[in-house]
Amino acid sequence: MVYAEFKAPKGVIKVELELTGERISRISISGDFFMYPEEAIDKLEQALIGTEADKESLMATVRSFYESTCVQTPMVEPEHWVEAILRAAGG
Amino acid sequence: MADEWRLLPLRIDDAFTSMAIDEALLRLNAEGKSPNTARFWRWQPSTVSIGCFQRVEREVDLEVARKYGTDVVRRITGGGSVFHDYDGELTYSVVCGQGDVPDDIIESYKLICGGLVQGFAQLGLRAEFKPVNDVQVNGKKISGSAQTRRWGSMLQHGTVLISPDVRLMFELLKVSPEKISDKFIASVFERVTTVERELGRKPSFEQVREAMVKGFEKSLGVKLSEGEFTDEELALAAEFKPKYASDDWLRKR
Numbered sequence: 609m610v611y612a613e614f615k616a617p618k619g620v621i622k623v624e625l626e627l628t629g630e631r632i633s634r635i636s637i638s639g640d641f642f643m644y645p646e647e648a649i650d651k652l653e654q655a656l657i658g659t660e661a662d663k664e665s666l667m668a669t670v671r672s673f674y675e676s677t678c679v680q681t682p683m684v685e686p687e688h689w690v691e692a693i694l695r696a697a698g699g
Numbered sequence: 700m701a702d703e704w705r706l707l708p709l710r711i712d713d714a715f716t717s718m719a720i721d722e723a724l725l726r727l728n729a730e731g732k733s734p735n736t737a738r739f740w741r742w743q744p745s746t747v748s749i750g751c752f753q754r755v756e757r758e759v760d761l762e763v764a765r766k767y768g769t770d771v772v773r774r775i776t777g778g779g780s781v782f783h784d785y786d787g788e789l790t791y792s793v794v795c796g797q798g799d800v801p802d803d804i805i806e807s808y809k810l811i812c813g814g815l816v817q818g819f820a821q822l823g824l825r826a827e828f829k830p831v832n833d834v835q836v837n838g839k840k841i842s843g844s845a846q847t848r849r850w851g852s853m854l855q856h857g858t859v860l861i862s863p864d865v866r867l868m869f870e871l872l873k874v875s876p877e878k879i880s881d882k883f884i885a886s887v888f889e890r891v892t893t894v895e896r897e898l899g900r901k902p903s904f905e906q907v908r909e910a911m912v913k914g915f916e917k918s919l920g921v922k923l924s925e926g927e928f929t930d931e932e933l934a935l936a937a938e939f940k941p942k943y944a945s946d947d948w949l950r951k952r
Contacts, residue, residue: 641778643752646752682831
């Protein structure tokens with residue numbers, strides 16, 4: 609598992625992940641952000657498993673997560689999750 | 700005539716009981732069995748609470764917590780880790796229908812934190828809301844809140860820092876280096892303040908509670924009327940308590 613964190617405008621996003629080849633095979637996201645509804649965090653992690661750890665693929669996955677769940681994350685945007693994940697993946 | 704909400708008596712409980720009470724009030728409010736409610740309470744023993752997305756080992760020095768007999772609990776609300784000092788903090792909870800606050804999350808924080816701002820004014824302090832979830836005096840945090848919306852109702856709970864032991868807080872919490880460097884300030888003393896520090900004296904918990912009650916009445920436009928817990932609320936809280944005290948819950952993430 610590799611680990612990194614990234615400070616979004618509201619909240620530090622902490623990412624622990626494992627790569628198999630180019631793809632994320634395990635991921636755990638934690639931190640002091642807000643997400644409504646809270647259970648959506650599990651869906652985000654599930655959606656990221658199998659995603660290639662490059663900016664474009666991650667962005668597509670995170671954006672589609674936002675669209676499909678109507679999740680709200682005050683002052684945390686899709687690119688902030690992506691940045692945190694890229695930092696961990698680039699370790 | 701202003702709507703009437705219930706005001707519960709000041710309670711002092713352990714963390715697990717308090718977290719269980721908040722969840723019981725939220726669930727029963729959603730089921731139409733509990734009225735909209737405000738309450739104020741204290742933590743005994745002192746406790747570190749972590750946000751629902753946090754990982755306890757990353758945020759809390761559990762050795763230090765054990766050494767001082769400080770409890771550690773995971774909240775059902777997001778946000779960060781907080782040291783709740785028995786002698787230095789008054790905590791509030793507000794539970795109401797989701798329709799009683801703005802849909803917009805930051806606006807709803809603003810409404811309820813607005814009660815704190817008005818409450819600090821009652822104490823003679825000029826406070827302001829700092830989005831998403833803080834209240835500041837003189838540019839320093841004096842209160843932090845966290846909100847969840849579930850089952851059609853909303854719970855917001857938060858701190859009023861009266862005179863917490865900041866040194867112990869620093870020992871207990873693992874502060875992210877990035878968070879500190881981002882603010883260009885190495886010391887929490889310059890980012891956090893307390894009612895005691897700003898007023899130059901320590902008001903009683905009851906005085907702070909009365910001020911905040913008036914503040915919430917103004918901000919929410921409601922009358923807070925003294926009431927009691929129902930048997931159903933206390934029974935449901937007793938049912939939830941073991942979850943909050945469990946290691947599984949603490950290490951959920």
